[in-house]
Amino acid sequence: MIFLNSFLIFILGACFGSFLNVCIYRLPINKQIISGRSFCPRCKKYINWFDNLPLISFLFLNGKCRKCKKVIPLRYFIVEITTGIIFLLIYLNYNDLSTIIFLSVLSLIYIIIIFIDLENFIIPDSLNFSVMAIALFKNFLPNFNTSFIHEINQSIIGGMVGYLSIWLIIYLYKVIKKIEGMGLGDAKLMAGIGLLFGWQSVPFVLFVSAILGLIFVLPSLLNKQKNMRSEIPFGPFIIAACLIYFTYGDFLYSLILV
Structure with a gap:
């Protein structure tokens, strides 16, 4: 069966x-x-x-x-x-129906984001706002046994920290380099992750996504197929880091704090 x-x-x-x-x-x-x-x-x-x-x-x-x-x-x-x-x-x-449905819907949205960003270098607002909406909604689900934050205030703080972390990078890069370094779609994507996991997830997700992005682009930089100003879809690496955090975040933080 x-x-x-x-x-x-x-x-x-x-x-x-x-x-x-x-x-x-x-x-x-x-x-x-x-x-x-x-x-x-x-x-x-x-x-x-x-x-x-x-x-x-x-x-x-x-x-x-x-x-x-x-x-x-x-x-x-x-x-x-x-x-x-x-x-x-x-x-x-997972055994709980609400958890299965929630994770399935979230996965569907993230898959769309990954492939749209890979092909078009954009993340539609409708997708990011959908993630934010269900990330807030999950705080009211009973018996929701996952590593997500389940307290509305912590969730909102996480969303703000997630958005501001990317916004600050964009602002500083523009001030220093006089060009746009990233898009606000990535900032909204990080806001959704902050709403899901809280502000504690933001440093981890940013660090790991940057490492993954560097590994991805390094061969092209060495072969001179890309340069430091080449457009790179960062959304897939943010989502990959989010998945790592969802799966191993508690374990990795326990290693750091020992």
Whole structure:
């Protein structure tokens, strides 16, 4: 029974992943994400339902549009299988329904943010504000057994510290270098993380995200493919650091404080 349930949860996640691909493509260009049929991103022709099945259609079509034969971005498959795996991991690790739903919704938003930022170097306000809203809402959920902050005042203080930490970096960089170093989308993203975990998470998330970003960009800097002024999507590294904090934050802080 557990195998069947796990399989169904994975498929459910993959189906949500298919919808996330719609959001990732349409949100940056301000197109409706609810109405309108799916279409090929290359030839813009409508996709038949049997060519729009999560994971299966991509593999069956060998990653190509049936009509124009052009390659479908691998991102579509990656998002679907990643969402399925995340849904499965949440289901296997938590028993409380409210916690499962909350973490699943939060994961969906963060996946959209990651891929939009990777492709477009922006984080839509609608996504950041959605994270902030559910981060505040979680303070009122009973039996919510996670590492999130569960006290509204601490949550609000965390949100303020998270936002100001990035805003201050942007301001100082602009004063010193006379150019924009980061976007306010990253500041709002950190505000959401502060609302979720409290101000204690902010130094950790900032430090780890900076290290991850440096590791990512260092080969391009050494090969001179990028320079210090090249645009880099920082949102994915903030979210990766947030995930590390969510999973190992208490343990890592206990090591530091020993």
